[in-house]
Amino acid sequence: MKEPPQKVTGGGGSAREPAGAAAEISSLEILVAVPRDEEGDMLARELLRTRSGVRRLWPLPPRLPDGVDVMFCELTPELPQCLPWVPGQPLAALVVVTPAVHMPPLKLLRNCAPHAVLHRPFTTGTVLTSLAVARAQFLYEQRLRARIDKLDETLRSFRSVERAKNILMEKRNLDEEAAYHFMRRQAMSQRVSVGAVAAAIIDSRDILG
Numbered sequence: 001m002k003e004p005p006q007k008v009t010g011g012g013g014s015a016r017e018p019a020g021a022a023a024e025i026s027s028l029e030i031l032v033a034v035p036r037d038e039e040g041d042m043l044a045r046e047l048l049r050t051r052s053g054v055r056r057l058w059p060l061p062p063r064l065p066d067g068v069d070v071m072f073c074e075l076t077p078e079l080p081q082c083l084p085w086v087p088g089q090p091l092a093a094l095v096v097v098t099p100a101v102h103m104p105p106l107k108l109l110r111n112c113a114p115h116a117v118l119h120r121p122f123t124t125g126t127v128l129t130s131l132a133v134a135r136a137q138f139l140y141e142q143r144l145r146a147r148i149d150k151l152d153e154t155l156r157s158f159r160s161v162e163r164a165k166n167i168l169m170e171k172r173n174l175d176e177e178a179a180y181h182f183m184r185r186q187a188m189s190q191r192v193s194v195g196a197v198a199a200a201i202i203d204s205r206d207i208l209g
Helices: 019-026 038-048 106-112 124-171 176-190 194-208
Strands: 006-008 029-033 053-056 070-074 093-098 116-119
Touching (some): 019 124, 029 038, 038 053, 038 124, 093 106, 093 124, 116 124, 124 194
Parallel strands (some): 029 053, 070 093, 093 116
Antiparallel strands (some): 006 053
8 A cells, every 4th residue: 555645844954055055955845755764764864954845755656746846766667657757858856766786777777867866875975965966957957948948939930030021022012121120110019029920920821821
């Protein structure tokens, strides 16, 4: 019978942590999905010392809960299927926890795409390092993904503007510069982007034929 996630509170942060970093870490919600043994208890205690919100969950459910910032998960064959996101689009930083005596299967590691790996036996240093590395890597990936999305949006807008200019040049007998200035004036008067005006022109052309 699977146990529901348990919220654990308490602990004190390290005085050696920079104030900003400690505040950021203490605001995190962390899920610990590892066996409830001596080492699992030690991992939870070390995370509690950061003043983060820590929930424990074991065994792994078919789908791990979302709405957390960091997950510490036992590396099991079923872990990739338990993650609550589409592969390549993580919703949280993932730390996989591996056994001390065996080399973790590299294919399984790749399928999980973790942000950090924590090997047994744990120490205070390795737990906190894996937390910091995973969180930093996750945020870095998020920034990269946001930049890529913005570049994609810019490219789509550029293509729309080019297509709309061609429509105006054909329908209104304008040259390229005049067509662009027409869209720009419309954008300023309606307080929208040139790309939005271009999209409206394309839509009206597609509807009216």
